[in-house]
Amino acid sequence: MRILISDTSCLIDLRKASLLEAFFQLPYDLVIPDVLFEQELVQFSNIEKELIAQELRIVSLPGEGVVRVQSVSRDYPALTLNDCFALVLAEQTPNCILMTGDRNLRNLATSSGIEVHGVLWGIDEMYSARVATANQLYSALLLFKADSTVRLPVYDLNRWIERYQSQ
Structure with a gap:
């Protein structure tokens, strides 16, 4: 199963539209960096967080990954630190898809050879998979x-x- 790494903006948008459950039924191994889960999903209810924790694989970057995050953050100040975590996780995950709504992250990931898509x-x-x-x-x-x-x-x-x- 192909890995799909999501930034939190996409999950937040899908939550607003009550599409999280349908999205989680897609045939992907859904992954999010632990930092994004802990810092950016604070407004989600405990039930929503439990659903996300059951359906998403929450991944920590190893030490060298964190060093790479710091390097990317210095080199690309337009990216948030959390965007850098998503990018580095995607860099370290062969043949993954990065799902993001951030234009700067999309451009950098694409230039690095990472397949990138957004909420649309x-x-x-979801329509193709008939889950919505x-x-x-x-x-x-x-x-x-x-x-x-x-x-x-x-x-x-x-x-x-x-x-x-x-x-």
């Missing part, structure tokens, strides 16, 4: 559009809304 790809994956209906996904996309804290490319989001509206 996740929407398509077109109507559920359409509603989620409308919610994303209305939520100023969800930062998806407007043009792409509108295309996905049109696609799922007509399904």
Whole structure:
């Protein structure tokens, strides 16, 4: 099974749209760096954290990985420290997919040869795997559009809304 490493922004967006359970049914080994789980998912309820802990593999980077995180953080100040943890974990995981909503992280990971996707790809994956209906996904996309804290490319989001509206 292919490994999918997610940053927390994607999980937070999926949670807002009540799609976490469907997302966890996808045929991927879902992984998140322990630092991201501990620091960025604090607003999740205990039940949601338990669900995530059951469905996600929470991974610690070894010492040399942490050294690499520090190096990436110095070299790419536009990335948050947690983005650096996700990137380094992806670098150390052959043939993985990195799921992120951060443009800077996406660009750096892509230039490093890492396959990168975002929430809209996740929407398509859930539909293809039949773990969510077109109507559920359409509603989620409308919610994303209305939520100023969800930062998806407007043009792409509108295309996905049109696609799922007509399904």
